[in-house]
Amino acid sequence: MLRWWLLALATLVLVAIAGFAALAWQPSLPPAALPVTAFDPSLVARGRDLALIGNCNTCHTQEGGKAYAGGKPIPTPFGTIHATNVTPDPETGIGQWSLTAFVRSMREGVDREGNHLYPAFPYDHYARVTDEDLAALYAFLMTRRAVRHEAPPPDLPFPLNQRPLLAGWKLLFLKAGSYRPDPARSVEWNRGAYLAEGLGHCGACHTPRNRLGAEIASEHYNGGEAENWWGPPLNASSPASVPWTEASLFNYLRDWDPKHGGAVGPMAPVSHNLSQVGESEVRAMATYLTALMGPPSGERLGRTEAIAARPDAAPDPRLAAGERIYAGACATCHASGGQVPYTVNSLAYHTTLFGPDPRNVIQAVLRGIRPPEGAAGAIMPGYAEMLTDGQVADLLDYLRARFSDAPPWTDLERKVREVREDIPPTSGSLGGAQVESTPDLRRGG
Ligand code: HEC
Ligand code: HEC
Ligand code: HEC
Structure with a gap:
């Protein structure tokens, strides 16, 4: 009887392993025909703005290194993962990637060869981006100067260094499907939500994460972590001493606001990037965030001036x-x-x-x-x-x-x-x- 049970158990474990392997397996996609260069300049220009909103440069450019050539260490609670080379170099970058391979990496976190990528690359947010915007980003990256530079491999302990395990993480935490507009909201609110939730990946630093490093959906914008800095809440629980308004958010995100100052620490590159994109994009994000924060309570108004005036x-x-x-x-x-x-x-x-x-x-x-x-x-x-x-x-x-x-x-x-x-x-x-x-x-x- 015991032998029978053991056999049944062993069979179940094998089936589970086989099932997981099937799930974790992703095909390698054929290399793109080289060179991939013919892009409409307006598509490239659009891609440039989207890349700034997505902060691709912040992670993919190493201090003192060539633009987008990778190698920058991204610290996580599990270990360090290096951002890769996303210039069109065929050997060390994404020069052999077709648009299909690029879109799969941004939506599913899988590289061209079929390896799972770590979510230090915020594809849980980039999955929300539309096909057209991904095509523009692809055009932008493929027209950068190709740089030969190999990023170091991730520095993670066993078993976290086993990429197939990421299939399990994705099953739990990666939601498919691009952003779906909310018809009850204005066009501007929807634009802001699309940018903040998708390319802007604001939640990566402003939403708390669980033990497996995934953002906790029920605590959206309740405050998060960023390289040993605190990402303040961006919803109704914001402890901001001066309540945020749409105008001050717009100022802060692009430059500096007389009531709040400017971005510092890991927020500084975000606002530096946003200062270089179209004003309407930043205004849309400010509209969305103001709605999330809601109107301030009466007691908060004037409180800061009173505190400032104390001796x-x-x-x-x-x-x-x-x-x-x-x-x-x-x-x-x-x-x-x-x-x-x-x-x-x-x-x-x-x-x-x-x-x-x-x-x-x-x-x-x-x-x-x-x-x-x-x-x-x-x-x-x-x-x-x-x-x-x-x-x-x-x-x-x-x-x-x-x-x-x-x-x-x-x-x-x-x-x-x-x-x-x-x-x-x-x-x-x-x-x-x-x-x-x-x-x-x-x-x-
Ligand atoms: C918070 C840091 C961060 C940001 C922001 C970021 N990336 Fe990455 N990206 C990474 C890391 C880290 C990896 C490597 C993951 C791994 O090795 O599993 C990566 C991998 C990639 C890959 C896979 C490349 C390969 O050779 O496997 C692509 C493509 C990519 N990123 C594109 C982008 C684009 C486009 C943007 C901007 C819209 C962007 N990334 C923004 C951190 C980031
Ligand atoms: C890499 C991490 C990171 C990302 C990504 C990020 N932030 Fe921040 N953000 C921070 C940190 C850290 C601070 C605190 C800065 C300080 O101490 O002044 C901050 C501060 C802010 C503040 C000021 C809050 C307050 O009450 O003072 C706003 C508003 C803000 N971020 C909005 C955004 C928006 C919108 C996005 C997405 C477009 C975003 N952030 C993306 C890390 C980040
Ligand atoms: C040379 C002028 C100068 C001196 C001296 C100085 N600061 Fe600052 N401090 C600034 C400026 C400028 C800012 C940025 C304001 C902004 O735009 O947010 C700042 C910002 C800050 C912030 C906000 C950080 C955040 O998270 O947004 C704090 C807190 C602060 N200073 C504390 C101090 C303390 C404490 C000292 C003394 C030990 C000090 N400062 C000395 C100029 C100064």
Whole structure:
């Protein structure tokens, strides 16, 4: 009897393995006829804007490397995955990929040879993109300069380095089908939703993920993770001190807003890319997000101005150490009432001082803020080499009490230490000389 059961069990396991193998198997697609070059210039131009909205450059261009040639390490909680070369080089890039192979990779996360791709490549969002837009993206990539450059393989432990397992992940979390417009909403709202949910993959950093690294659909935009930064909620639970409006979202996403400041950390390349696409695309996303956030409650209006107007003197003697650091290191810029270029009226205007997670403030203080290469923008020195973990913790205790009405952050010293661990030792130096010598420190000239 026992033998019979064991046999039945073994058969079941074999059937399951065979079933999974069939599911995981994807055909290799034939190489495209070379060279793939004949594209309508207007299609290429359209593809350029879509690539900017999709942030393809942010992941596929390595620091100091050639455009789209890959190699950039993308950190995940499971290990590091390197973005690949997506230039048309036939050996190391996608030069041999037909449009069909490209579309399959964007929708199903499968490369031309039939290997499953890791969802660090946000194809769970790109699956929403229409055929026409994918054709434009393909035309754009295939007309880039081919660069010979092999991206390093993923650095993942066994069994996560077994690509066929990703078929199981997709079965659970990858939804097929491009974006379906909601007829009850305006054309602009639908355009914004299509861009934000699809190419813009805003949820990748603004929606929490489960243990298998998939976004939790029921917690859409409740706040997420981005390279050890906190991605603030973008729905009705937004803790923004100044409630967002469509106009301020438009300003923030493209450049800088007088009530909220500008994007920093992993959000900075997103907004730098959006500053180069058609205004109507960004306005549509602002319309969509404003609708998601809903109208602010009456008590939130005017709250920030009241907090900003409070005196700087520490409300509690235990906060005096933090106040001294603020007065000595930060007040020259942040207590100027927005007179220093790119600063807002008061730190009370920044969402990050009201959020549950202190990491963005720690990141900004330790690393400082610099504009993206070749752009004008906010400059703040980094204090990694000036302040100890304990001093940064004291400073944050004070900032939280002075510039927000939220409860104190806890366990700050440990959190400062953890953020500091990822910062390369040289990038945190106080760039005083750099700040002084920057000619266009004044906004607009
Ligand atoms: C958040 C980072 C990220 C963004 C943004 C991103 N990619 Fe990727 N992409 C990756 C990673 C990582 C891989 C490799 C995955 C793997 O090795 O399994 C990849 C793989 C690919 C591949 C497969 C190439 C191959 O040789 O197997 C294509 C095609 C691709 N990306 C196109 C794009 C396009 C087009 C965009 C913009 C619309 C884009 N990617 C945006 C991270 C990203
Ligand atoms: C790579 C990760 C990443 C992606 C992708 C991303 N964001 Fe962000 N976003 C962040 C982080 C981190 C912050 C916090 C920046 C800070 O501390 O000031 C942020 C901040 C914001 C804010 C300001 C929120 C507030 O209350 O201060 C808005 C609005 C926003 N993002 C919108 C978007 C939209 C729209 C998209 C998609 C087009 C997007 N983000 C894509 C990481 C990301
Ligand atoms: C040379 C001027 C300068 C100094 C000094 C300075 N900052 Fe800043 N800080 C800025 C600018 C400019 C911004 C960007 C404002 C924007 O556009 O969002 C900024 C942004 C910030 C933010 C918002 C980060 C986010 O997540 O969006 C915080 C918090 C902050 N500073 C704290 C500090 C603290 C604390 C100190 C002192 C240790 C300090 N700053 C010193 C200029 C300065």
